Amino acid sequence: MRDNHPGAVPNSPAPDDPGYPAATASDAGTVTELDAVLVGCRACPRLVAWREQVATVKRSAFREWDYWAKPVPGFGPVDATLAIVGLAPAAHGGNRTGRIFTGDPSGDVLYAALHAVGLASQPTATHRGDGLALRGVRITVPVHCAPPDNRPTTIERDTCRPWLARELALLRPTLRVVVVLGGFGWQAALPVLAAGGWSLPRPRPAFGHGVHVRVTDPRTGRDLHLLGCYHPSRRNISTRTLTIPMLHDVLRRAAHLARQ
Template sequence: MERLDPHPVTGEPLPSPVPPGAGWPGDPAGPATPVATTPARVRRLAASAPDVPELQARISVCRACPRLVRWREDVARTGRRAAFADQPYWGRPGPSFGDPDAEVLLVGLAPAANGTNRTGRMFTGDSSGDFLWAALHRTGFAAQPTSVAAGDGQALSGLRIVAAVRCAPPANKPTPAERACCAPWLERDLELAAPRLRAVLCLGSIGWDAALGAARSLGWDVPRPKPRFGHAVEVPLGLPDGRSVRLVGCYHVSPHNTFTRRLTPEMLDDVLLGLRG
């Protein structure tokens, strides 16, 4: 029999993973939200999403990649870290978080098993997120220097966080097929943001490649040969209306980079501040 956990706000019993419409703070989906169960259905549901809230609702209930669905839900039920044993887990794909009218999109890799997969918010509940949110606050994008849990009052202005893959993958390594299946969600994120979009910040080479692929699929003008990822590397992406969007690279905020000081707070601040120009 599945154990019921208390809801973080109401205290009422809540099954884990969190079902759509259960009252989790910030949950964009409801019981009637259409569910993608195949790559073809991902493409259809992404392309037909009329706005950012509906797109995120559909993302948050996606079940198109069996390996990722099994992994994220197994972690939510039995693979929890001891420190979080008594907490409810989101256990679903991570929807974007931030300003729906943002002029900047930040593209990450994928949710962490005990971070986004636990809290339901991108880059929340792990050390990578701690590093990123502190910088977002210092540079004026975030209302608070920490992001602990859904419903904690955190907000973003002018920036929205998305990802190349929306489910927590085993060993933080989605397969090429899983990346391809998830790509239409990012394509639609870019398409909906395009009228206001000025810049796309990519954390790591996977985010960089995903953003380039999405832009190319949308018919945007992408430089050839494919630009190589690097920290603070910047290339223009041409939009069909004649405007250009800045694609900017940044080392990922993973502990591997931050603990070794390959990426320092000052380096991240410089990149974020540069997005305002």
């Protein structure tokens, strides 16, 4: 039976159909419309089961929370000049709060850094409606549901890809810079950019912290700056694979390039 959720597109596949993202994302004319249909997606059975299981079992610290337990859309202005691409929502972070990188250790680091370089209105992100606003930045992910062990499968990544592709296409008129957090996001973003018509260098550049690649939009001749950054995960921070100054440096470079 078709799920008549808010934002559903008439005659589109049902939300639990693997073809739902591909068929539905392309029909969204705005980022707001895209977010509305995205949150109804149930195309990946393993991810749906996990996100809903976590919301039922909960973590003791969040026992009183009514978990979001749906796909988590991107966050930030729809005319952003800078996009940040992460991995996926955290089980007790975005999957709980309904906003990406909100309520988990990675988000604590990221939003504090964004505030420190002038890209966020406050250094903390605790829940939707907490007053946080991003300045010229939109944060999104290649997989919109929390995965077990923070590890989506390649099939789940590819099923979810149309959401990222459409979001970047809708941001294209204003987008100048993309910061990718981690190797998984890098591997997801490059095919999306290539399929979207951006000209990538050959061979395709490998991920690395601080990597800076210019990709050209043949339609306008304008460059899109692609920056690599280690993911601000608890492990990367604790092992000092990524330090706060390293993160600040990438975000400052991104903000500078976005203003040019």
